[in-house]
Amino acid sequence: MAKEAFEKLFDKAAIDAKVRKGFPLRHRWHNDFHLEMPFGLVNDPNGLSWFAGKYHIFFQWNPLGVEHRHKCWGHVETEDFVHYRLPALALWPSDMHDKDGCYSGGGFVEDDALRLVYTCNCRDGKKRIPMQRIASWQPEKGIVQKDAIIIEHEPSGYTAHFRDPNRFLKDGREFLVLGAQTVEEKGRAVLYEKKAGAWQLAGEIKTDLPDFGYMWECPTFLPLAEGDVLLFSPQGLEAEEYRWQNLYQSGYIAGKFDADSLEFQHGAFHELDQGFDFYAPQAFLHEGRAILFGWMGMPDLEEEYPTREEGWLFSLTMPRELRLSDGRLFYAPLEEMKALRKGEARKFTAARTVEFGQMIAQKSEIELEILLGDAQQVHIDLAYIGAGEYVRFSYQRRTSVMTIERHGMKCGGRGVRRFRLAVRDSLKLHIYKDKTAIEVFFQDGAEAASFFVFSTQDIVPNFVISADRKLDKIEGSFWELGGFEWNER
Template identity: 45%
Template sequence: MTNEKVYHKIKEDLDSYYQNKDSNIWRNKSHIEMPFGLVNDPNGLSYYNGKYHIFYQWNPFGCEHKTKHWGLVKTADFVNFSKPEIILKPEDWFDKNGCYSGGAYVKGDTLKLFYTGNVKDENNNRESYQCIVDYHKDGSFKKKGPVIPKQPEGYTAHFRDPMIFVQDGTYYMILGVQRDNLTGAALIYKSDDIEKWEFLGELKTDKENFGFMWECPNLVKVSKDKYALLFSPQGLEAEEFKNQNIYQSGYMIGELDLNNVELKKHTEFKELDMGFDFYAPQVFTHDGQNIMIGWVGMPDKDSEYPSAQNGGWMFPLTLPRVLEYKNDVLYQKPLEKLENLRETKIVDIKDKVENNYEIKLDNRNVEIKLNLNIEQNNCINLKFKFNDEYISLTYDKLSEVCTIDRNNMELGGRGIRKFKLKAEKSLDLHMFIDNSVMEIYYEYGLETTTFMYFPKSDDFKIEIQSDNNININKLCIWNLRGVRYE
């Protein structure tokens, strides 16, 4: 079958999927995911031509990390989306083994896409090319090939994930890289015209030996004089309350000095999400808000996601989150447009005292806002129950530790995640639950956990338990409508 016929068949399969109902109980309704194949990093996030453009890594041919393409969906409201389409294909000499991650920048009427072309020879030796694409309002685009053909001396070919930002009228690019001594770093380039790039140097930080690779770096302006460096370091040592996943995603905030290529006076690295499944987030700015979307997944853990065998698909993207800077911390909150997903409010409780509270829900596509008075409680436990399986969320006020426990689930990843959380008089939780994804915001976005789960049953109950009476300040639950692809 020719390439043209292969991609025509993919389009036909997409059209057929959206004309029929998917009965798979793990198929998510409000999260972006593909009908088939493997999705990972969000790419090229941007607001262009009146719509949010969400590109993403996609292997449409199977559930393996191979043949990476760039897919695209567009939306104005995060309810109605364009049907997925393939934009970038690994079919040129400079990207023949994969169109890897990168960002986008709106320049005039053109959306400039930047990505890493991955090339391997017969001995599996890697070359990485930083490439540019002109994407136009009518959906047409032109690959223009490499603008940075090779990594600088002193670095391996693990050199990828270009992101663009502007300061004082000059374009800058940040990339993740591995040094020859097998430690991770980020590099900075600059350009006057966004086409020709000059190497400035390695971004200096206090993290000289911080993992073996830094993936997907972003430099985001968060205040008048502060930038956040978001990145996904690989190879950090696990601690009791930190770095519990195989790889991390987090940030440091400091003063960006591009003359000296340095992030000065920066904070310690803080993880962006304390759940099991969050990686490679990307940030773009629209209407003065820094908006982040991440990948709900984790590299090198494919056996933990049974949807590949039972459904032929792997991984969604997170719902969009707004980053708000306060006291050298990035708080996260759901993008306000996500309220468009609310269909029916099914629970609205205020100031209720219960010995034990349980509610049965008719579906697993809901938004929940819960605020508990915990002045008389030392321990709060939420159980998400699926017949004889459950996931528990426990908050211990005395030790200030929150625990997510998936060990009572049979399928998919299991394990425990613990993190520190300070809540005194009340505990505030904001949850988005989908058929196989949970995103939970704690204490108004001070912490979040994102993770996948794969229940055997459609039966769904939520139970709240405590060592004392449960004082519900507020509980609101909405059924959410599924997103539509048209």
């Protein structure tokens, strides 16, 4: 494709103008404190970084439709995760290297510049030619300037499924980690190290997962004070009763990585999120915090999302902070999310009861603690009573299993997710409900779940708790929430 054809197809001025016209988001299914676009398909968070006094959030975006084609990068920036500059097109296919899409990658600050690295998607007939390119953010123009191709092709022994570079520092050395597939169709994480100004193949990260899916996507390596963490998204895991229940998974291993031998001594692979709609997360470090965004959606299941018929698909999650303790990650919404609260908390409490109801708002935050007492089974419902629809969380004490059930909804994805959750006498949930996006943190962040709910009616659900026997006590706090505030660039 000639340069003129790229410029016509990806007209930044026209696309940015259409975005500005689309804000504020108006459809009743559009969320207010989850990052999404008025049109097109959003997926992987990319290039997460802190630069020049702002957080920069890039993300995969097809501004031309709701298919996984024409992959570009959108961009927003914020100082506090509540006030944002309007999204804009930042990176798009423009030459023969990335003519079939600008795929995922990471961001980092170097020499007082925000540098980005991404995968160029180029197809020659049925053949994929993956190349990794370095680039630079140009804030005065609001674009990503493409620089050199730093890795021209996949290494020997791997297929062309070789992508999603992300940079990290370890022991004073500079690495790129990429998701890869061996010629035997086994997922891997591959490292390149920067030496004498060039990126040189170092080898695979050596794990205890030699046969763990056919591809590992979107790796992030986090060298934390408490240990090293590798986030990645393996494809091809077979579903089990209490894990691997999504079409594709996202999770992590934690332990100690040796930069010389490339050996990673780690514990078990744990999923990052137990919900229906979470994939391809990316995290970055800033001032002692590990901050993560995920893609709220699931590839290859687009028919489950009714907004496709309205011209847009998917969101990013809220930002969450990761904390490593005893080899496990714990999750919490960023402290900045408290600024979304409108007014003081409304407290609620009840004692020795089998049922309790609480009115909430369309956009709500709920902190809930249930002292289980004699109860062996407890249900927590978001009940859209006027529509005859509901979402249910159920906890079984005997089996220590939490179930999330969407069978009660008439529109969009349904199904059930079950996972183990260690609870003694007190069940804790911290719930964020946007218009359609729901994120829940269980047991002080031991687990999290992200998913969409599309009610057929524009109504506010009731919050209902019920149990098979009397609960000792129910107590909590409820806040009505506002939304992100968007400002012109």
